[in-house]
Amino acid sequence: MKILVTGGAGFIGSAVVRHIINHTDDSVLVVDSLTYAGNLESLATVADNARYQFAQVDICDRPALDALFADYQPDAVMHLAAESHVDRSIDGPAAFIETNIIGTYSLLEAARHYWNALEGGRKAAFRLHHISTDEVYGDLHGTDDLFTETTPYAPSSPYSASKASSDHLVRAWQRTYGLPTLVTNCSNNYGPYHFPEKLIPLIILNALAGKPLPVYGNGQQIRDWLYVEDHARALYKVVTEGEIGETYNIGGHNERKNIDVVKTICGILDELIAEKPAGVTHFADLITYVTDRPGHDMRYAIDAGKIERTLGWTPEETFESGILKTVQWYLTNKEWWQRVQNGAYAGERLGLQK
Numbered sequence: 001m002k003i004l005v006t007g008g009a010g011f012i013g014s015a016v017v018r019h020i021i022n023h024t025d026d027s028v029l030v031v032d033s034l035t036y037a038g039n040l041e042s043l044a045t046v047a048d049n050a051r052y053q054f055a056q057v058d059i060c061d062r063p064a065l066d067a068l069f070a071d072y073q074p075d076a077v078m079h080l081a082a083e084s085h086v087d088r089s090i091d092g093p094a095a096f097i098e099t100n101i102i103g104t105y106s107l108l109e110a111a112r113h114y115w116n117a118l119e120g121g122r123k124a125a126f127r128l129h130h131i132s133t134d135e136v137y138g139d140l141h142g143t144d145d146l147f148t149e150t151t152p153y154a155p156s157s158p159y160s161a162s163k164a165s166s167d168h169l170v171r172a173w174q175r176t177y178g179l180p181t182l183v184t185n186c187s188n189n190y191g192p193y194h195f196p197e198k199l200i201p202l203i204i205l206n207a208l209a210g211k212p213l214p215v216y217g218n219g220q221q222i223r224d225w226l227y228v229e230d231h232a233r234a235l236y237k238v239v240t241e242g243e244i245g246e247t248y249n250i251g252g253h254n255e256r257k258n259i260d261v262v263k264t265i266c267g268i269l270d271e272l273i274a275e276k277p278a279g280v281t282h283f284a285d286l287i288t289y290v291t292d293r294p295g296h297d298m299r300y301a302i303d304a305g306k307i308e309r310t311l312g313w314t315p316e317e318t319f320e321s322g323i324l325k326t327v328q329w330y331l332t333n334k335e336w337w338q339r340v341q342n343g344a345y346a347g348e349r350l351g352l353q354k
């Protein structure tokens, strides 16, 4: 199978591409515009594989997408390209509207045009898998409820509202035009190659540098955490075995308060790091509560029963095993994150090179 993966240079996209190249016989074309979040160094271990190709293309560029579909002739599309950071969406929502909504529209139209022209078995087998977030469901306000596939949408941030819009567009293209689509909504991911602006890598790297560990509000917000390689396996299962028109929620059964996530990382670092930064006895001493994010949702939690029952997927990592692996990965892959921190990963394209 030939799979076109948008956003394949990002955190989850690169895990999906590594999974496909390392664990299947399928081929991949990564389509990624390489924003600040796109990092080809996350694909270095598969870049020389003959089944891997890369095209630097913006998903809003419809003619460029049309040309890629015509040349590559994919059997499936996995759509992960997005602006993904909630704080950035609060500071500057325009890019979120552009990529997450207009870009998804542009991709849907390119895919529809391409799919319409396919014939026979190739047309019947084609599918477009849209990867989304549990944040579209809004806030559980600390109740015991879980998000299911039928939970009404109630997004709170510009990010989640833009993702909700894209989910609706995908379902409309399936219902109206018959485009064979699938949607997945997943909880918070963590693991190797995570951009250092996100909570878990931020805490690890600030701790190693002896910097304050910022925790929003009182730190009582609850998230469900999924190890990124478990997500990549789930996504591959959905794109290959999922039922057209269906939505699957994906989660790790790992609800944790943000403050407990931070304390867990501090505890692991206390064990692993013999020489602590100057003035630090326990890493938890660096925890600093900061003004809460506006509109911050209190709790997300996923019922992943449908994908477990119908596709036989379950996460392999517990939070404890996954977070230990993650901390160890950052300790042994300093070059990857140092090149992100000093801008070298992006060369001159982001004007960050030092």
Ligand code: NAD
Residues within 6 Å of the ligand: 006, 007, 008, 009, 010, 011, 012, 013, 031, 032, 033, 034, 035, 036, 037, 038, 039, 057, 058, 059, 060, 079, 080, 081, 082, 083, 084, 085, 099, 103, 131, 132, 133, 134, 163, 185, 186, 187, 188, 189, 190, 195
């Ligand atoms: P990311 O920010 O790490 O990666 C996004 C990728 O998309 C980057 O490589 C970037 O260069 C690319 N991109 C952005 N705009 C583009 C454009 N206009 N054209 C082409 N490429 C573009 O994001 P991620 O964390 O890997 O998330 C991937 C997808 O999964 C997103 O759709 C996100 O909403 C969803 N998701 C993320 C999480 C999470 O915890 N990270 C959880 C659930 C769902």
